[in-house]
Amino acid sequence: MDYIAILQNHNLKVTPQRLEIVDILHKNGHINIDDLYKALQSKFPSLSLATIYKNINKMCDKSFLIELKIPDQKNVYELTKKEHSHVVCSKCNAIMDINLDTLSILNQAKELSHYNLDKSSIIFNGLCPKCLD
Amino acid sequence: MDYIAILQNHNLKVTPQRLEIVDILHKNGHINIDDLYKALQSKFPSLSLATIYKNINKMCDKSFLIELKIPDQKNVYELTKKEHSHVVCSKCNAIMDINLDTLSILNQAKELSHYNLDKSSIIFNGLCPKCLD
DNA sequence: CTAAATGCAAAGCATTTGCAAATAT
């Protein structure tokens, strides 16, 4: 995947730090600030948390990233992609994307609330197959 | 509603501060820490934020309260009641409860994920009827 | 009487800000 073009399309200068951040996000799917920091240490020993925060915030502002607020856990970040929902393992914290029939759920919510809804944040909690054993 | 009994049922001593917290929660439906603090000032000028945090945390531990993490907003708290979802106005921050067909949504999520899910957190964003005008 | 709750001040984290030096375009 062409991270360089993606960054440029969002008016973000292409720095080595950013490329690595995007790469880690792409490989991990979802990651929190601390784990991202740890994952960056080896390649950029001098990289500071401040830089991570600045980048993550800017990327969120540009809708390049999405911030996920998960009950009882730290916020995690993921590259923006097609709308989807999440299931989270209460034991090992594994996060998985799922594609619900969001449209019908959203319509249900619109009818019930009379709000003009455009976004949904749907998160489930439970045990993943591995932790079930 | 009998707040005293409710507190006692959860092994929480009945203090004037707690009664007022529960009363405010009951009247407001959803409230964040700061607004709760402000709302308590007049009746308890000496009440400290530490006390609020201690109480809110204890009440959450006892499943007497639920913490709601809303995208781009401060966490809010509500008295635990029958499972439900929330719609939030992106403009005035009004929060409304709705009763979706959670069971079928949960089943859909179970099938897709193969997780053994037991909890869901479903939040929608958009404009409320008032802010639409 | 005992255990728990309150309120204050201090401590602890997470996140943001300011600024000088480095880097991307």
Place this chain on the structure above:
DNA sequence: ATATTTGCAAATGCTTTGCATTTAG
């Protein structure tokens, strides 16, 4: 050449903790 980004240190802000005092049961 200019504007942006980085990285450090300091500042901010939110939440928790410790402890002495008060209060509930």
